[in-house]
Every structure is written in structure tokens, then in C-alpha cells.
Amino acid sequence: MLNIVIFGPPGSGKGTQSKKVVEAYGLEHISTGEMLRSEMKNGTALGVIAKKHIDKGHLVPDHVIVGMLTRKLKTCRGTKGIILDGFPRTVNQAEALDQLLAQYGDQVDILLNLEVEDEELIKRLLKRGETSGRTDDNGKTIAERILVYKQVTTPVIDFYKGKGVYRSVKGTGSVDEIFARMQTAIDAVLHERMTKVK
Numbered sequence: 086m087l088n089i090v091i092f093g094p095p096g097s098g099k100g101t102q103s104k105k106v107v108e109a110y111g112l113e114h115i116s117t118g119e120m121l122r123s124e125m126k127n128g129t130a131l132g133v134i135a136k137k138h139i140d141k142g143h144l145v146p147d148h149v150i151v152g153m154l155t156r157k158l159k160t161c162r163g164t165k166g167i168i169l170d171g172f173p174r175t176v177n178q179a180e181a182l183d184q185l186l187a188q189y190g191d192q193v194d195i196l197l198n199l200e201v202e203d204e205e206l207i208k209r210l211l212k213r214g215e216t217s218g219r220t221d222d223n224g225k226t227i228a229e230r231i232l233v234y235k236q237v238t239t240p241v242i243d244f245y246k247g248k249g250v251y252r253s254v255k256g257t258g259s260v261d262e263i264f265a266r267m268q269t270a271i272d273a274v275l276h277e278r279m280t281k282v283k
């Protein structure tokens with residue numbers, strides 16, 4: 086399996102780029118944000134818990150997210166691989182992911198970090214808020230999400246740097262330009278794998 090993590094602050098283009106990776110490499114897309122929004126829409130118990138946190142721009146508790154992801158990962162066995170979008174967002178989640186993948190003799194092969202400045206993030210999310218209907222795409226909540234990202238989520242970067250799978254990707258420019266940068270990094274991993282097999 087090829088296991089990719091797409092990482093970056095809110096509004097960095099994780100969802101947008103994940104769709105292109107799925108098309109190009111035939112991977113399963115796992116977006117914890119989308120899964121939570123579906124739970125909220127269906128009014129499930131998990132959705133009710135999630136809404137309380139999401140509306141404030143806070144993270145949903147680790148145990149809730151890890152439980153949801155564990156169930157989802159099981160359904161992805163036997164596929165070409167996965168792209169994780171919005172997970173892990175804490176070091177605890179990263180450790181849990183490691184253990185979950187290790188059960189299957191797998192690991193994260195690459196983490197792609199989309200780097201975008203705050204000003205651009207805010208601009209993108211406010212624009213999306215005009216049409217998305219997302220309760221977290223408003224000025225106050227966007228600012229809180231960016232703060233939470235900096236305080237709680239960025240330590241995940243060091244976790245993966247330590248494993249040698251971290252790659253930085255410039256996240257500004259056109260969607261296709263950014264995707265080309267991502268492809269270069271993913272193809273390098275695939276090439277390295279082929280070389281090892283030979």
C-alpha cells in the first residue's frame with residue numbers, strides 16, 4: 086500500500102489536492118473533516134459531539150477521532166493505498182496512526198506539508214464561507230483554527246521529520262502547479278520503492 090498524509094493549516098488546499106491525488110494514483114481518500122461533517126449532517130451521537138468543537142474552531146477529542154479512523158482504515162485493506170487529509174492533527178493521533186498501520190505491517194510513506202501564509206489562508210476560507218454553508222468558515226472561527234493549528238498541530242511535523250518521511254510543498258500558485266510539486270515528491274517515493282524491489 087502507498088500511505089500518504091497531506092498536511093497543512095486550514096485552507097492550505099488539502100481537500101483540493103487530495104482529490105487530484107486520488108484521481109492520479111487510485112488511492113482511497115480519508116478526510117476526517119468530511120467524515121465529521123457527514124456525522125453532523127446525519128445528527129449522529131458522534132456528530133453532536135463534533136459540532137460542539139468544530140463550531141468553536143477547536144479540535145474534536147483524540148479518542149473520538151481515533152475511533153472513527155480505526156473503523157475507516159479497516160475498510161481500506163486490500164486497496165492500493167490511502168491519502169489521509171486532516172489526520173493526524175495531534176502527536177497523539179500520529180502515534181495512534183503508527184500503531185494502527187503497524188498492525189498491518191504498514192507505515193506512513195510520505196507526509197506532504199502544504200505551506201501557505203496566514204493572509205492567503207484567511208482569504209481562501211472567507212471566500213469559501215460565502216458559499217460553503219460551513220459554520221466554521223467565518224472570521225472569528227478561522228482565526229481560532231489557525232491558532233490551534235500552530236499550537237497543537239505543528240508538533241506533528243517534527244514527529245514525521247524524525248521518521249524521514251517529511252516533505253515541504255509550496256502551497257501557493259495554481260491548483261495544477263501545486264499538484265505538480267506534490268507529484269514530484271510522491272513519484273520519488275514510488276521510484277525509491279521500485280529500486281529497492283529490484
Ligand code: B4P
Pocket residue numbers: 094095096097098099100101102117118119121138139142143144145146150170171172173174178209210213221230256257258259260263
Ligand atoms: P477540515 O475539513 O480538515 O478543514 P480544514 O483544515 O479547514 O481544511 P480544508 O480541507 O477545509 O481546506 P482546504 O485546505 O482543502 O476540518 C474541519 C474541522 O474538523 C477542524 O477544524 C476540526 O475541528 C475537525 N477535525 C477534522 N479532523 C480532525 C482531527 N484529525 N482531529 C481533531 N479534529 C478534527 O481548502 C480551503 C479552500 O481553499 C477551498 O475553498 C479551496 O477551493 C481553496 N483553495 C485550494 N487550493 C487553492 C489554490 N491553489 N488557490 C486558491 N484557493 C485554493
